[in-house]
Amino acid sequence: MIDLIIDFFKILFYTMLDVLPILLLIVFFQLVVLRQPIPHLKRVILGGLYVVLGLALFLMGLEKALFPIGEIMANQLAAPSFIGVAENAIADWTDYYWIYIFAATIGFSTTIAEPSLIAVAIKAGEVSAGTISANGLRITVAVGVAFALALGTFRIVTGTPLYLYILGGYIIVIIQTIFAPKDLIALAYDSGGVTTSTVTVPLVTALGLELSGVVPGRNPAIDGFGLIAFASLFPIISVLGYSQFMALKNKMSHFKK
Amino acid sequence: MIKANILLFYKKSKAAFLDLLPIIIVVVFFQSVVIQQPFPQIGEVILGVLLVVLGLMLFIEGLEMGLFPIGETLAYALAKKGSLFWLLLFAFALGFSTTIAEPALLAIAKEAAKISSEAGLISSDPSTLNTYALGLRISVAVSVGFAILIGVLRILKGWPLYYLIIGGYVLVMVMTIVAPQEIIGLAYDAGGVTTSTITVPLVTALGVGLANVIKGRSPLLDGFGLIAFASLLPMIFVMGYGLFWF
Numbered sequence: 235m236i237d238l239i240i241d242f243f244k245i246l247f248y249t250m251l252d253v254l255p256i257l258l259l260i261v262f263f264q265l266v267v268l269r270q271p272i273p274h275l276k277r278v279i280l281g282g283l284y285v286v287l288g289l290a291l292f293l294m295g296l297e298k299a300l301f302p303i304g305e306i307m308a309n310q311l312a313a314p315s316f317i318g319v320a321e322n323a324i325a326d327w328t329d330y331y332w333i334y335i336f337a338a339t340i341g342f343s344t345t346i347a348e349p350s351l352i353a354v355a356i357k358a359g360e361v362s363a364g365t366i367s368a369n370g371l372r373i374t375v376a377v378g379v380a381f382a383l384a385l386g387t388f389r390i391v392t393g394t395p396l397y398l399y400i401l402g403g404y405i406i407v408i409i410q411t412i413f414a415p416k417d418l419i420a421l422a423y424d425s426g427g428v429t430t431s432t433v434t435v436p437l438v439t440a441l442g443l444e445l446s447g448v449v450p451g452r453n454p455a456i457d458g459f460g461l462i463a464f465a466s467l468f469p470i471i472s473v474l475g476y477s478q479f480m481a482l483k484n485k486m487s488h489f490k491k
Numbered sequence: 492m493i494k495a496n497i498l499l500f501y502k503k504s505k506a507a508f509l510d511l512l513p514i515i516i517v518v519v520f521f522q523s524v525v526i527q528q529p530f531p532q533i534g535e536v537i538l539g540v541l542l543v544v545l546g547l548m549l550f551i552e553g554l555e556m557g558l559f560p561i562g563e564t565l566a567y568a569l570a571k572k573g574s575l576f577w578l579l580l581f582a583f584a585l586g587f588s589t590t591i592a593e594p595a596l597l598a599i600a601k602e603a604a605k606i607s608s609e610a611g612l613i614s615s616d617p618s619t620l621n622t623y624a625l626g627l628r629i630s631v632a633v634s635v636g637f638a639i640l641i642g643v644l645r646i647l648k649g650w651p652l653y654y655l656i657i658g659g660y661v662l663v664m665v666m667t668i669v670a671p672q673e674i675i676g677l678a679y680d681a682g683g684v685t686t687s688t689i690t691v692p693l694v695t696a697l698g699v700g701l702a703n704v705i706k707g708r709s710p711l712l713d714g715f716g717l718i719a720f721a722s723l724l725p726m727i728f729v730m731g732y733g734l735f736w737f
Contacts, residue, residue: 252597253592255591255592256558256589256592259581259584259585260562260565263581263584264561267569267581268568272561274561277556278557278561280557281557281558282557284553285549285553285554285557285558286553288546288547288553289550289594291542291549292543292547292594293598294539294542294546295545296539296594298536298539299536299537299538299539299540299542299543300539300543301598301602302535302539303536306531307518307521310526311521336525339517339521340513340514343516343517344513344514347512347513349506395672397664397667401664404664408657408660411653426683427683427722431510432547433510433511433547435595435598435683435684436599439598439599443602454606454610455607455610456672456673458676459675459677459679460676462680463682463683465683466682466683466722
């Protein structure tokens with residue numbers, strides 16, 4: 235318990251340093267450049283205290299919950315005894331199918347519940363004047379993330395080079411950008427950014443790193459990262475694809491009339 | 492008064508808990524149906540989950556109370572003021588300072604330092620680990636600063652977005668060839684991490700403020716352009732950081 239408290243104050247001190255640049259930014263620009271007093275000063279100070287305290291608690295919880303969950307899941311689902319091969323024997327990539335399913339489920343469920351995605355989806359429904367639906371977009375992004383994480387874990391298991399996948403993804407995005415309806419391109423790029431939330435990032439990172447440590451022949455430093463990159467890239471492709479599909483469908487129904 | 496506060500607390504923590512709920516459901520399902528083994532350190536993990544919920548709740552509440560409103564009015568006021576120097580300095584400082592405090596980046600930097608030392612790329616004494624993690628965060632923060640600066644310049648000059656994006660993609664690929672392979676995965680991930688809790692709302696406010704002040708710009712398109720850069724440049728900078736260390 236004492237350790238916990240000492241730990242907490244240590245983290246609290248460091249988070250104060252982390253938040254300091256924002257504080258300096260606001261004070262400098264408000265007082266020196268704009269020469270105006272800071273509005274609602276009491277509220278701002280109280281808000282600042284909440285931010286520091288919240289960040290410190292989050293970082294503690296991260297060490298105790300989010301990292302361990304990712305590590306334990308990767309460890310258990312990729313253990314030789316669980317996938318049914320002898321210790322230290324090289325398993326086929328298909329033996330790790332529970333890992334792919336787990337990664338896909340985590341990707342889908344966290345994305346579908348992501349508050350910032352819900353906000354973006356509603357905005358998208360308004361911008362497109364009804365050609366795309368908010369729920370359709372949410373499901374599209376979630377499927378994109380699910381596929382991304384499954385493919386990302388597959389890449390870690392097989393140890394194929396990351397840049398090939400990313401390069402391929404970029405080429406697809408560029409080609410789609412040329413052909414997709416113009417007013418939805420911005421939105422598609424945005425959806426790539428909103429999927430990786432503060433809770434998901436540590437958990438998925440720990441999952442990938444631990445998996446690359448458990449699978450024989452993989453090196454965490456080379457193979458372990460990359461899941462977040464996948465999760466930011468594939469929603470762009472799936473949303474662009476969705477908007478292309480809806481545009482095509484609209485054209486077809488006009489044609490029939 | 493107290494009752495109202497308790498109600499508010501309940502509401503806020505419920506929102507933070509809902510963020511974690513999908514993870515809890517999926518993990519519990521896999522543990523009980525697929526793995527069917529006792530979950531190690533279950534007490535610690537539950538305590539940690541509570542800390543994460545409480546921490547996120549306070550963090551977001553604090554941002555909404557103080558930082559977001561003041562940041563938004565500042566961004567708006569500076570966009571209107573019309574001084575290019577202060578605007579660009581503000582853009583850079585905003586990108587830098589919000590990224591340094593980004594919780595997801597803190598998490599990833601720590602893991603990255605641990606992994607690099609286990610692989611024998613850097614020495615494993617705590618001070619080297621801290622320097623490495625801090626250096627990583629600073630290079631990401633500087634890159635986001637530059638990204639926002641370039642994004643603001645783009646809005647002012649009306650440069651087409653896709654030239655810069657495609658140029659950025661090409662640079663990422665060039666750096667991938669040059670950089671040590673141990674940094675590539677981390678660098679690609681850094682791009683996705685920066686665009687989360689603090690950075691996005693403030694940067695969007697800056698973009699929307701600018702687009703409103705300059706005639707003939709669409710707030711939706713220009714606000715987006717800033718975020719797109721903020722995920723491209725960190726990849727390039729982190730690969731540069733890898734070149735420096737390994």
